[in-house]
Amino acid sequence: MRQRDWMGLACRTRRARDGGAQRGRAERDPRVRSERVLDEFMSRSEWRIEKTEAVGRRGMVIADDPRAADAGAGILRSGGNAVDAAVAAALVMGVVDPQTSGIGGVAAMVVHRADGATTIIDGSGVAPRASSADMFDLAASGSAGMYAWPATKDNQHNEGPRSVGAPGAIACFCLALERYGRAGRAAVLSPAIEIAERDEPVTWVFAAHLGNYAERLWKNAEATRIFYRPSRAPLRTESGLEPGDRVRQPDLANTLRRIADGGADEFYRGETARAILDDVRRLGGVLTSEDLGAYEARELEPLTSTYRDIELRTLPGASGSTTLIEALNLLEGFDGLDQLRPDGAPLLHLIAEASRVAFRDRFAYLSSDDPKAVALLTSKSFAAQHRARRDIDPARAHPHAEAAPLAAPADTTHVSVVDGDGMAVSLTATLGQAYGSGVVPRGTGVLLADVMTWFDPRPGRANSIAPGKRILWAIAPTIAMRSGRPWLVIGAPGGRRLITSVLQGVVNCVDFGLGPQAAVNGIRVHCEDQNTLLDARAAAEVRDALVGYGHEVRIAEENFFSTHFGRANAIRVDPDGTLRGGVHRLKPTTAVAL
Structure with missing residues (x-):
């Protein structure tokens, strides 16, 4: 009997005598591929993981981290509505789980208002004006990226400064708050700012992803400084025997604070925009002030x-x-x-x-x-x-x-919210691949999405790159x-x-x-x-x-x-x-x- 996979919360023992023969035949069939083969007479323990259903009447927030869900619920308790809560939760996700999403990424939300109308706020990414259908040299063979397009030289299509385009998450969030929020921008951004600037324990999810994607993040000095030890070892979670590391993101907290004060205009045309553009250009990207300055979320x-x-x-x-x-x-x-x-x-x-x-x-x-x-x-x-x-x-x-x-x-996050007045929000946000481009412009704390990964790097295709083109996303x-x-x-x-x-x-x-x-x-x-x-x-x-x-x-x-x-x-x-x-x-x- 070989050892079972190592993760789970509870285990059970399953007898294979009744179904083992069938299972063995299926997994030996050349049309069935599996890493697991169960012998006819084997019995083994298996992990089973379950969660309970949450039930309420005055509102509900779902997010991919409990801190984000708590932040959204806190906004509802303090008088905010579903839009406020969804944006607050999404912003916290960008701080506590940065491989999935963030303010340098893209987002969209379906907003059903209490008056019965439904609207879309679209913060999809846009290719830079200097981009072109043939801007990436194709590799001799292979595929790469979350959409398995043909591979490009040095993977420039999927990571690094040339993969950066105009991100839309902040424009999406700010437009939604301006038109349909109730709590005010400062209150909604406050939970994310607070978490970013304090010494936050490194969770096992945070630590594991840093280990998995170290090669991408090590290519950027600022990302390495923020997320790794001086030795370049990933930050470590608490083990029970040794204390874990803590992570602080003061640059990101300051960026969020500037956005709380100045809104989307700060991110796309203010101090944050200048810092993003200076570093992306220094590293060899093609994003310009015209790309950021012209960006607008769409309703x-x-x-x-x-x-x-x-x-x-x-x-x-x-x-x-x-x-x-x-x-x-x-x-x-x-x-x-x-x-x-x-x-x-x-x-x-x-x-x-x-x-x-x-x-x-x-x-x-x-x-x-x-x-x-x-x-x-x-x-x-x-x-x-x-x-x-x-x-x-x-x-x-x-x-x-x-x-x-x-x-x-891909690494993405989704937030679902219903408030006590009947307003509902379904919000999805992403950086593209895990940690997006892997680029953090100096002084911002912002991971930028690899916007170009959504496009086919081959010319002449339906989804080929074109200047100013919005992404085809999933x-x-x-x-x-x-x-x-x-x-x-x-x-x-x-x-x-x-x-x-x-x-x-x-x-x-x-x-x-x-x-x-x-x-x-x-x-x-x-x-x-x-x-x-x-x-x-x-x-x-x-x-x-x-x-x-x-x-x-x-x-x-x-x-x-x-x-x-x-x-x-x-x-x-x-x-x-x-x-x-x-x-x-x-x-x-x-x-x-x-």
């Missing part, structure tokens, strides 16, 4: 659609929401989904095939500046045409060769309405893999009536190319059945640090006003209910 109408009896309001344009809506439209045409098992092969097969088709269309048609493509891909008639051609067959898989390579997961913050009121607030981190996480969360809630905690922690499947990525928790007979359908199954076993699948969180609003929060079992994600 947009939501992309709307229906699935069964709910109305979805989500991010428009070149986002993951387009692919989410297409996949839901494809599934909606199949009656009787609610008669299947949410963890059974027939449903997982349909979800995988709907995702495969939607991703194929995404790669073929979608770019940041083509609204006609969005309208086509999200139309009910387009999905009906796919079904009429049997592009999705309930009895057979259709692996295809046209898709891009399976994308690596985020899909969503608010689902039922009977004219917010019913489900949902979103996820995870690069392109977040799309299927939100998709399954919606299906689990709508078709099966699952609560949010069960919905976001169900058996996962992801499919965007020839492979079908299947959660290792799936039963052996499910794996066998998917192979029988024709899937090229790849088994993925999740732990605290792996991100094979997006990790959604969600708030459901019951008819009586009760709020129920669901969070991923393997992240520090926390729901705080009032």
Whole structure:
């Protein structure tokens, strides 16, 4: 008996006699790939990790770190609304978990107001004016980055100063606060400032990510100074035998304080902008004062659609929401989904095939500046045409060769908030890859997003680089309405893999009536190319059945640090006003209910 993986909170023993033979056959099948082989007569302990559902009535905040969730809940308690709380939580996330997001990154939020209207605040990244479709030399072979584009020389497309573009997070946050917030900018930024300037204990998540991504951050002197010891060893968490390190980010605190005073204008045109531009240019980047000075967040109408009896309001344009809506439209045409098992092969097969088709269309048609493509891909008639051609067959898989390579997961954060007045916010923020470009301009404490990583570095493609072009990104913050009121607030981190996480969360809630905690922690499947990525928790007979359908199954076993699948969180609003929060079992994600 070999040793089991080392992480988890509780364990159980499973007998393999009944299912072991099937499992052994599935994992020996050449169409099933797994790092784990279970012998017919083996028995072993396995880690099981669970979380409880948060329940409240006066408001709820979900964020990927308890300090961020507490900050948002504190804003609600002090009289702020859902927009104030969401922005406060997102800003704290940028301080305590800087590999996922920050003020040098990008963000978007779906805001449902108490008056019944829903709006989008879009802070997507923009390519510099000096950029061009052929600005990066392609490597001889290989792929790189979170979207597995062809590799570029020295990985300049994905890290370092030439990967930097105009970030939109601060413009997004400040515009939302100005138009729809209640607490005031200074109050909302205060929790993040306080945490950044104090000696904050290094958590195990913080320390582990610094170890994983040291090679990227070591390339920038300022990032190395902030996040590593003088020896360049990562900061260390408390072990029980030895005290851990503490991290202070006074430069970031000062930058946040200037933004609290001067708003977005300070970040894009003030002292912070000058510091960013001076250092990016010194290091060899192409970002200019014109790029930052011209940047504005956009307020947009939501992309709307229906699935069964709910109305979805989500991010428009070149986002993951387009692919989410297409996949839901494809599934909606199949009656009787609610008669299947949410963890059974027939449903997982349909979800995988709907995702495969939607991703194929995404790669073929979608770019940041083509609204006609969005309208086509999200139309009910387009999905009906796919079904009429049997592009999705309930009895057979259709692996295809046209898709891009399976994308690596990105490091992103998602915040869900509902307040006591009925306002709801679904907010997703990211730096792109972990720690973004890895560049921290001197004196700012700000990690800058690798905006160029979202573009295809090859000329002549739908998503090729162009001056001033907005990114094609995968985020899909969503608010689902039922009977004219917010019913489900949902979103996820995870690069392109977040799309299927939100998709399954919606299906689990709508078709099966699952609560949010069960919905976001169900058996996962992801499919965007020839492979079908299947959660290792799936039963052996499910794996066998998917192979029988024709899937090229790849088994993925999740732990605290792996991100094979997006990790959604969600708030459901019951008819009586009760709020129920669901969070991923393997992240520090926390729901705080009032």
